[in-house]
Amino acid sequence: MSLPADEPYVCPPSHVRGGGLMRRAGRKDATQAQIVQALRDIGVVVFVVNHAGLPDLLTYSRGVWLPIEIKYSRLARSFTDRFSHRLSPAQCATYAVAPFPIVDSVASALALFRVRT
Numbered sequence: 001m002s003l004p005a006d007e008p009y010v011c012p013p014s015h016v017r018g019g020g021l022m023r024r025a026g027r028k029d030a031t032q033a034q035i036v037q038a039l040r041d042i043g044v045v046v047f048v049v050n051h052a053g054l055p056d057l058l059t060y061s062r063g064v065w066l067p068i069e070i071k072y073s074r075l076a077r078s079f080t081d082r083f084s085h086r087l088s089p090a091q092c093a094t095y096a097v098a099p100f101p102i103v104d105s106v107a108s109a110l111a112l113f114r115v116r117t
Helices: 027-041 079-083 089-097 106-111
Strands: 045-048 057-061 064-070
Touching: 027 045, 027 057, 027 064, 027 106
Parallel strands: none
Antiparallel strands: 045 057, 057 064
16 A cells, blocks of 8 residues: 555654654565565566665556655554654655655555556
């Protein structure tokens, strides 16, 4: 799932790193690898981005570029739960001017490309 494009997101202090409890990085790598492989399996060109403030992936499919942020959540039941893993202040600044979808699983990433699992 992703945040609807017509609803801009303003990062409240509780969603910015340092504004509340943070989880340690680690699970994202496994989740990211699975998402990258699944997208490549359906023919999406995937670039992994390692730059502060930018989404994790830059994808290209059917003539359209789509940046994607990955946030891991084992307890996600709603978009709010998934998003509670926080964007960095730099990501919030980027999101404010150029919103991007946020996914937490292979299924939610594939759904961006209209593929059901």
